[in-house]
Amino acid sequence: MNPTTSPTEVVRLARFVADARFEDISPEALEQLKIRVLDTLGVAIGALDAEPVVAVRGLLDDLGGAPSATMIGGGRTSPDRAAFWTSALSRYLDFMDSYLAPGETCHPSDNLGAVLAASESVDGTGAELLTALAVAYQVHSRLSDEAPVRAAGFDHTTQGAYAAAASAAKALRLPVEQIANAVAISGTANNALRVTRTGNLSHWKGLAYPQVSKEGTFAALLASRGITGPEQVFEGNKGFKESIAGDFTIDWAAEDLERVRRSIIKKHNAEIHSQSALDAAQAVRAEDGFSPLGVSGVRLRTFDVAYSIIGGGEEGDKRTVRTKEEADHSLPWMLAVVLLDGELGPAQYHHERIIAEDVQDLMTRITIVPDAGFSARFPEAMPADLEVTMTDGTVFRASTDSYEGFHTDPLSWDGARAKFDLLAAPFATPQLREEIAQLVQDLEHRTVAELADALARVSPTRATATLASPAPTSAA
Template identity: 80%
Template sequence: MAASAHRSPSAVAVSTASPGTPAVAVSGAPSASPEALDGSRPGGPTEVQELAAYVHSATFEQIGDEALEQLRIRILDTLGVAIAALDAEPIRAVRELLEDLGGAPRATLIGGGRTSPDRAAFYNSALSRYLDFMDSYLAAGETNHPSDNLGAVLAAAESVDASGQELLTALAVAYQIHTRLSDVAPVRAKGFDHTTQGAYAAAAAAAKAMRLPAEQIAHAIAIAGTANNALRVTRTGSLSHWKGLAYPQVAKEGTFAALLAGRGITGPEEVFEGNKGFKDSIAGDFTIDWSSEGLDAVRRTIIKKHNAEIHSQSALDAAQDIRAQDGFAIEAVRSIRLRTFDVAHSIIGGGEEGDKRTVRTKEEADHSLPWMLAVVLLDGELTPAQYHHERIVADDVQDLMRAVEIVSDDASSARFPDLMPADLEVTLADGTVFRSAQDSYEGFHTDPLSWEGARAKFDLLTTPFATEELREEIAGIVRDLEHHSVRELTGALARAGTSRATPAER
């Protein structure tokens, strides 16, 4: 991937924070060895030290205009999804637990309250993840959700009173690390969850936001990467609440790893290349020249149009298209057949990750392509409203789901991940066939979501939880975030849920 700005390879050394911004490291913490201090060791710096040098050297000025605009859009989108989840039952349970546990009030919870940065990272990430309506990145062998890192970056940045520029830079770093590791080191086929690569991204971004020196950034990444290799069973078979909480756990642990590193705690310096390290044990060999990486990976990520697992998006567009065609009659449907790419079939279509026709909960519904196709053909849309329990288990959608057949198609698979091909045929009882073929959608990288589109989605999701005045305030801060402090943003987010729209405003 071409770099957007030249970076000189450099060994990792203890560095000072930017002028006027104190580092988090505490005096009296364990001191590093002389070799670690000057980066000299047999064979040169380790791979995690090279990654840390990249993270430490990243600056706001290196983010291109288009990437900056897309970062703002991702932040608004992620915050909207988070606010919309404030009433979710698992979120309420997590909130009650945090209130029982307490914590030093150094970071704000969306919806109000303060706690320690690691616990705030967990809670805010849980909010942004619960609806499964966030952004995604498609690599050939892995899919992830880089916006999952916002909770860690937001908490870490607020804890040191960081600027909006610092938050944006740290988030750009998270996107770059998360996507590039997924490109070259996929782990899904080996039984590990996509949150595995995220452990490196969350820790790096939190450490960057906390203004740690490069040496401590390396230790934070090493600690989090070594300790958070999650199992893919999270997303196979019958799905549990953990599907939506697995990345919040990584956000929490990445933030805590940065806090530990800031106190001088060290991690395995050969976490990538060492004996029984990430390459040896899980990923296999790969190479990334971090010195040539830019900060523009956000441009290759995509945003969901439908409140559904990412690989379903083009298929659900096809379902909407068929539903709108002249002569279509939902009550006369006899069969529904979807030909699509192998990843969609494997993860949500009833392939290798388990049958998707037993749907009883929100977690199972948003990862069941048969259920999602059925509900869109019936309702014409898939929003948080369709995930009310009564709609999930309703007879009409449960019955129609049984008529869905999903098959993996080699030609479609060859076009993924550049496109997301979906060829849908619906046959009525009299033999009439309706067909729609789609391979992208609004929000895909071929048709990026605009600020206006992001704002429309934000308002749709947050109106039940925020007045028009508060929505304008949050969106206004995000639109011009580089000229605001992080605490201005979190102060506005704290009022969500407590400042609800009136029925007339909804």
């Protein structure tokens, strides 16, 4: 692949990646990048004792690997396996950030695993890590904008294969030609099926992107040793455009590093398209005279993407809920548990709560319908109109179209810190949480090794000694 003559589309993308500089990140985007690093680390730490994650850790320990990248919770392994580990942690709770495009939804923070592992393996700086992460947000988001694949039956991790490889290659400080080869290898090899998120859901829902994070990192490592990939991965015969996405154009020379500001952070521990509806459920529950025991029926009007993915539309019925994976992708179940409990966090995903009779029964009385007017406003807004009818005929109603953490109401550093402390408290002392938060807040002046060292000192299991009140929030 020759980046100096007749550049292919992947070479033009690689030039954008290679040319990206920390100085190109605006102060606003830099603040949001740091907030997302802290948010993602909190979500990851909070998943350390989840059963599937423990199984993954056991496998990685058995496999070993050259100890060049740190694992959250202690231990070291190869960069590709460390990338899988961090991404598995940050995905399991389904509490990470999202990016909404008209035909696609992705989770750009999934790429932190690849960036963190690759950067540490070359003694990277915090500024380099933030730059590579900004690249990941830009590539992942823009491909989701212009080349959605869900309607064709492919998973959103498909575009992520390009972002993970591009950002890992950036973190490894590869030149243009090797970046292009890394992206081509990863993009060609990782075209995942949407069946991951339809029907009865499995553990793979939370592990599909860790696989891409691992493979994107490995593709970058292969490219660093001179391995080449298909030079026309996008536009070639049987390439991405012809086989999956259809024709699209992105002028990578005109791209910036600001797309992180359009991503959104979850307020509720639930699938992203449910967030505004769950806010509405909390508003109803707070009304004087409301009692979940007196609910006779619930009707939610929402936008078509929410209905299709989690409301019982094209991706299957959402009223058979037995597992955590099914629960956090069932809008009827999520609405029911919020009306009953007033919140939706990790505690609601304990198996006993998922299958409890009250939530299972209330779920059957919830109707979800798509609204064309609401759909026309998505993704600039996430409209939801919730109507709850009581057995005595009283009707409670709440409508909303955004929430704290949406791109029109960005999460503040203080808000991110509060969420981080809540999730990390069972695994990290107040002092360690403060240290991690301070490192992230000053990351451009620190090394990746410093952050990795702090993450290694997080306990892999819950410890009563860490259950003190959250550490004071540092100044924004």
